[in-house]
Amino acid sequence: MIKIPDRMKVIDLSQPGGPEALVPGERALPALPAGHVLVKVAAAGVNGPDLMQRRGLYPAPKGASDLLGLEISGHVAAVGESVDTWRVGDALCALTNGGGYADYCAVDARHCMPVPAGVALEDAAGLPETFFTVWSNVFLGAGLKAGETLLVHGGAGGIGATAIQLGKAFGAKVFATESPEDRCDFCRALGADAAIDYRTEDFVEVLRAAGGADVILDVVGGPYVERNIKAARHDGRIVQIAFALGSKVAIDLMPIMLKRLTYTGSTLRTRPDAFKAQVARDLVEKVWPKIAAGAIRPSTFKVFPLAEAAQAHRLMESAGHSGKILLRP
Missing domain, CATH: 3.90.180.10 (Medium-chain alcohol dehydrogenases, catalytic domain)
Known part of the structure; x- marks a missing residue:
């Protein structure tokens, strides 16, 4: 007792x-x-x-x-x-x-x-919090499949670390953004195929060179909203779960239609x-x-x-x- x-x-x-x-x-x-x-x-x-x-x-x-x-x-x-x-x-x-x-x-x-x-x-x-969040958004919501490419922003945080590991465990290719280098190293140690230092590299260029992201999990918002659209592959799915840099943005929505993108978000x-x-x-x-x-x-x-x-x-x-x-x- x-x-x-x-x-x-x-x-x-x-x-x-x-x-x-x-x-x-x-x-x-x-x-x-x-x-x-x-x-x-x-x-x-x-x-x-x-x-x-x-x-x-x-x-x-x-x-x-x-x-x-x-x-x-x-x-x-x-x-x-x-x-x-x-x-x-x-x-x-x-x-x-x-x-x-x-x-x-x-x-x-x-x-x-x-x-x-x-x-x-x-x-x-x-x-619980990070695994519930990632599973419900990336797998149930965005339908990430083995062989697809997942882009995780903030890879060294709790959500990011979980998303990297779950993505790799279920057969996805995983890119993560982070900074400085020790946090990028942490992402690689978790299994990320590439860790992009957002202070010195453009994740849009990196993802485009890799063919684009099928699923993007974003906690940043702000200027990343438009850049995520550019980094996404045709038929890509973008999931917004936080707005560290703000939720009010002015963007051209035409690429969402032309690339057949799905842009969604949720709170748990x-x-x-x-x-x-x-x-x-x-x-x-x-x-x-x-x-x-x-x-x-x-x-x-x-x-x-x-x-x-x-x-x-x-x-x-x-x-x-x-x-x-x-x-x-």
């Missing part, structure tokens, strides 16, 4: 703002609705949406915890009504709608997954619970065996104590990391 206290340590958001707005606090444990499990958190991942929520740009959906934290790993501490897939003490990792920056988190049981064989429980906290947090449940099943069935076989590996960069969440956010905003940043309660 796992002894459950009445209260837990959390990271509160004092007000929208910079990393200093993240402050240690204490709360009652979350309620445990039917169909959910209460997880004693071993680690929580730090992700781009957390930074946006901290700035007041990505509010929690109705009914979700207002605490930051969209992915966790840990052990089941209690099981809600109608849950028969998990037992107290089970180790898991999970996608959450919020609440990960805490000692305990209530999660939809359908969004929980076993820790892949060979992966440490702490490292497993860095899997607001997708229906049933969709997330299907993605979880796909990952366990199709991706987890590749992790167990060593074809894909977690890429944890640094683990901070939960109380140092502000420092973790500063590191992520500095782009001084390669891979995932985690918090340990």
Whole structure:
């Protein structure tokens, strides 16, 4: 049995703002609705949406915890009504709608997954958010196939590292943009066929010389929107999942028609619970065996104590990391 206290340590958001707005606090444990499990958190991942929520740009959906934290790993501490897939003490990792920056988190049981064989429980906290995002956008949405070319922007980040590895594991040729050279080296070490230093090279020219990209996963936006269209092959698919350089652009849309391109985007947090449940099943069935076989590996960069969440956010905003940043309660 796992002894459950009445209260837990959390990271509160004092007000929208910079990393200093993240402050240690204490709360009652979350309620445990039917169909959910209460997880004693071993680690929580730090992700781009957390930074946006901290700035007041990505509010929690109705009914979700207002605490930051969209992915966790840990052990089941209690099981809600109608849950028969998990037992107290089970180790898991999970996608959450919020609440990960805490000692305990209530999660939809359908969004929980076993820790892949060979992966440490702490490292497993860095899997759900990026793997859900890449699988749903690149494979389910854009339909990346073996033999096609995938262009990943921001290859050394959490999403980028996952996209590179998944693309290679499923037979794609993968190009990644990054800078400086050590981050490009990190992309190559993950399996990228080419890492393009965006400060010294033009990814449009590189991709055109290679025949163009079939699928482009972009977190940059801004001037990259028009350049992605130029870098895409005929019948290419461009997926926008963030806008680091802005979402308002003026572009000529004619090439989309002439090249028969598909331009789309999505956010994960607001997708229906049933969709997330299907993605979880796909990952366990199709991706987890590749992790167990060593074809894909977690890429944890640094683990901070939960109380140092502000420092973790500063590191992520500095782009001084390669891979995932985690918090340990």
